[in-house]
Each structure stands twice: as structure tokens, then as C-alpha cells.
Amino acid sequence: MLGKLMKHEWKGMLVPLVIMxxxxxxxxxxxxxxxxxxxTELNKIIESFSSTISVMTFLIYYAGIVGCVIGISLIIAVxxxxxxxxxxxxLTHTLPVSAKxxxxxxxxxxxxxxxxxxxxxxxxxxxxxxxxxxxGWGFLLDAFVxxxxxxxxxxxxxxxxxxxxxxxxISLICSVIGxxxxxxxxxxxxxxxxxxxxxxxxxxxxxxxxxxQIIIFFGWQLFYFFSDAYDTNTGRHxxxxxxxxxSSANFSIQTTxxxxxxxxxxxxxxxxxxxxHMMTKRLNLE
Numbered sequence: 001m002l003g004k005l006m007k008h009e010w011k012g013m014l015v016p017l018v019i020m021x022x023x024x025x026x027x028x029x030x031x032x033x034x035x036x037x038x039x040t041e042l043n044k045i046i047e048s049f050s051s052t053i054s055v056m057t058f059l060i061y062y063a064g065i066v067g068c069v070i071g072i073s074l075i076i077a078v079x080x081x082x083x084x085x086x087x088x089x090x091l092t093h094t095l096p097v098s099a100k101x102x103x104x105x106x107x108x109x110x111x112x113x114x115x116x117x118x119x120x121x122x123x124x125x126x127x128x129x130x131x132x133x134x135x136g137w138g139f140l141l142d143a144f145v146x147x148x149x150x151x152x153x154x155x156x157x158x159x160x161x162x163x164x165x166x167x168x169x170i171s172l173i174c175s176v177i178g179x180x181x182x183x184x185x186x187x188x189x190x191x192x193x194x195x196x197x198x199x200x201x202x203x204x205x206x207x208x209x210x211x212x213q214i215i216i217f218f219g220w221q222l223f224y225f226f227s228d229a230y231d232t233n234t235g236r237h238x239x240x241x242x243x244x245x246x247s248s249a250n251f252s253i254q255t256t257x258x259x260x261x262x263x264x265x266x267x268x269x270x271x272x273x274x275x276x277h278m279m280t281k282r283l284n285l286e
Contacts, residue, residue: 005097009109012083016075020068020117027064028124031057035131061128065121072117073179076110080180081197084279085187099279103180103272110176118172163254167261174261174268178204181271184278208267212260219256 034057083092084102092102182204186197 005095005101005105006109009105012079013075013109013113016072017113017116020072021120023064024068024117024120024124027061028127031061031128032131035128065124068117068121072114076113076176077179077183077197080106080110081183081194085183085193089283093279093283099276102279103275106180107173107177107272110180111173114172114176115169164257167257170261171264174264177268177272178208178264181268181275184271184275187278187282204267204271208264211263215256215259215263219259 034054082088084106095102097105179201182201183197185200186193186195189196
């Protein structure tokens with residue numbers, strides 16, 4: 001039955017995903033065409049006009065990307081609210097599935113939908129950057145590698161990139177769970193459920209952001225401490241002391257990121273429990 005429920009959820013998300021994909025494709029093609037046809041080698045009037053069009057195009061492109069990300073979040077939130085806590089919830093909760101299965105199906109579908117949009121945004125940015133920079137994508141990739149290897153002094157940067165990607169995927173899952181958890185907590189305000197959900201969401205975001213900023217602050221302080229130690233020992237490359245300093249600096253970054261993700265995961269675990277509790281013990285449909 002869980003498989004049928006997943007299939008039903010995908011059907012409900014298919015049309016919004018196609019619309020978002022078409023919107024993203026449209027603004028990407030439009031921005032790419034403008035970049036490829038920019039001409040700043042003629043007279044000043046044409047140069048000024050081309051620059052104005054370019055700025056407006058990038059603003060539209062940025063607004064489109066932000067709109068797609070916010071849009072998919074709103075679609076996930078509205079669908080979860082309508083199918084679980086409004087009159088449509090009467091049909092949802094009469095299905096021969098448990099609240100646990102219902103939460104699993106909705107969470108998996110929402111996370112994959114969000115991930116698809118995020119990956120499409122990355123591909124879109126890749127296309128635009130590859131058109132914008134004359135030196136090509138390889139130049140940008142080399143610059144990024146130099147940033148990790150030389151500026152941040154991360155010697156095992158491929159492993160760090162993989163670690164960063166895993167942490168971001170976990171953070172994305174926690175964000176979706178947090179969104180649904182805020183909607184569930186908003187049902188405690190029976191007369192103002194939408195407002196309650198918004199307040200709960202903002203409160204959750206504030207707590208996560210506040211805790212993350214504290215951890216990041218101390219993490220970067222450790223990194224700067226070890227970086228200063230590195231700068232004062234530049235003549236000792238290859239020594240055991242230098243290796244310890246570099247390992248400690250890299251470890252401070254990785255530990256900071258891990259703790260931030262761990263806090264998000266802990267909050268998400270509490271929120272998914274709150275959603276389960278609301279569906280089983282405090283369910284009050286409109």
C-alpha cells in the first residue's frame with residue numbers, strides 16, 4: 001500500500017514539477033541567448049543599451065531561480081496542509097495506511113521533488129557561467145579547486161567536496177521535514193492555523209540559524225587559530241608540526257559542518273515526531 005501511496009503523491013507533484021522545470025528552462029535559454037549576443041564593441045549608445053539589457057536579464061534570471069526554489073517549497077507546504085489537515089484530509093486519513101506510512105510517502109516525495117529542482121538550478125547556473133566566462137567551465141573549476149587547496153588549504157579536497165555534498169543533502173531533507181513539522185505545529189492554533197504554521201516555521205528557522213551561527217563562529221575561530229599557526233610555520237613544510245597544524249585546521253571545518261547538520265537533524269527528528277503526534281493524537285481537521 002505504501003507503493004500505491006507513493007505513486008499517488010508523485011502524480012500530485014508531477015504537474016508542479018513540470019511547470020517549474022519549464023520556467024527554469026525558459027529563463028536559462030533566454031539568459032544564455034542574451035549573454036551570447038551581447039555586443040560591447042560598438043559605439044557608446046549600443047554599449048550602454050547592451051549593459052542595461054544584461055543587468056535586467058540577470059535580475060530576471062535571479063528572480064526566476066529564487067522563485068523556483070520558493071515555489072517548490074510552497075507547493076510542498078500547501079499540498080501537505082491540504083491533504084492532511086483540511087477537508088481533503090478526511091479521505092487521506094481513511095486510507096488503509098498508518099500515519100507513519102503517510103509521513104514516509106509525503107517526506108520522500110517532497111525531498112525528491114525539492115532535490116530535482118535544486119539539481120536543475122545547479123545545471124542552469126553551470127550553463128550560464130559556461131557562457132558568461134570566455135575561459136570556459138574548466139577555468140572556473142580550476143579556480144574553485146585552487147580556492148579549496150590553496151586558500152582554505154584543504155589537501156584532500158575531493159573528499160571534502162563529497163562530505164559537503166552529503167551534508168547538504170541531509171540539510172535539504174531536514175528543511176523539508178521542518179517545513180512539514182511547522183505546518184503540523186500550526187494546527188495547535190485551531191482558529192489561525194496558517195498563521196500558526198508561519199509563526200512555527202519562523203521560530204524553527206530562528207532556532208536553527210541561531211544555533212548554527214554560534215557553532216560556525218567558534219568553528220571559524222578555531223580555523224583562524226590554526227591558520228595563524230600555519231602562517232608562522234611556513235618554513236617548516238613537511239615537518240610533523242606542520243602536518244598537525246594542517247590536519248587540525250581541516251578538521252575544525254569538517255567538525256563545524258558536521259555539528260551544524262547534526263543540530264538540524266535533531267530538530268528534524270523532533271518535528272517529524274510532532275507531525276506523527278498531531279496525526280495520531282491531536283488530529284482536528286477543518
